[in-house]
Amino acid sequence: MKILVVDDDYAMRDLLKLMLKDHEVYEAENGREAIEVFRNIKPDIVLMDIMMPEMDGITATQELLKMDSKTVVIGVTAFASHKGREILKAGARDVIEKPFTKKKLIETLTKYVNK
């Protein structure tokens, strides 16, 4: 499975890569970069942080869905209550709240893989 990890914190991206080592993982530092990478690799799932410089995760989600309305975006945020709601409104399928465990991450991804 191709997964695009979007987060401005490199340590978080490294961690997600480690957690998802059985998959093909691509990275982007912010929303703008995510759009570029998305265009080239067409990932199955996008894991999207919300608070990022240049272009935030909410705007990026809207842009990605404009490019392909079937895109599965999963928001990853420390503020699940309000930021989480915003990204769901923007079209994300689900939200993972930080801090999360590997188990929780895999469980959430599995929900969307076979659909």
Add this chain to the structure above:
Amino acid sequence: MLTNKSDKKRLIDAFLILSFVLVFLTIRSVSDPRETIPIGRVLTESALLSFALSVYVISRRYSRILITFGFGLLALGIFTHIISEYFFTADESVMISEIMMLTSGFILLYSFMKLYREMRDLNGKLETMVTFLKILNSSLRHDILNSLTVILGYLEFYRENKDEFLLEKIEEKLRYIEKSLQNFKTAESLVGGENSQINLRELVEDVAQDFAGEAKISVRVEDVYVVGNSLLKSAIWNIFQNSIRHGGKSGIKIEVRSEDLGSHVDLIITDNGVGIPKSIREKVFEEGFSFGSTAGSGMGLFIVKKTVEMFDGKVFIDSNEPEGTKFIIRLKKAVVS
């Protein structure tokens, strides 16, 4: 001519008072159509109203004294009204007490207006502080929760394979939390801190010493006192740290000098790092802005800006030829007592 705001405010106040005088005179002349009000009396009333205006303008800085004075005059007016009939004719007595009460009315009205304005300003300041703290709180929670995710995640992997490298990653994040908490402490004292005078050269030398091992720093700063407090040190500290952290190479050179501008002094901090692209020079001071692979919480330069503004100063970035970044902090000189 009216270059500063308080002059303009005073002019508006004077216009307001004069229009009150005119309205008063108009009402006086139409309220009793059968009696022609003697010109002498109108002039006396106007003169006394102008007196009230002068009292107000001169002593507007002392609103509490002014209110006391206004109430005193009001009481005296009522008292005069009661007893003056024994000493003056009825007309004179009415006129004297009316003038006294009217004068006190104006004084009180304007004192209250001034107090209202002060309260409104204070309210505005408080709202800014609350917003500032809210933003800060949210950013810090974001930073800490992010770091915790990474720490807990690496810990999970460490339990599986005991890789020492993961411990380094964990330590890095713990240090980051520590730094975030320091920033929070700084910002907390930023709210409601008092301004005093501070020796700029000593301050900069102090900061330079903290970074002596990490960068080559040269300081050529005048012995000048500026408005500020200990927070100014952390603002300058943040700029040094920014140069070192984002400079893109080790052994960065930082030059600090000052330039006298009369009422202000520019503290110019230049480095020979990778520089900041022109397109984001203003954005770097925005809340939550961070840039590039070494980006942090984006709070450092935001706090720098807020701190410097608290001391009526400014901070901006200029191009540094041929390379690097030039930060200019414009500070107000202190009147040394």
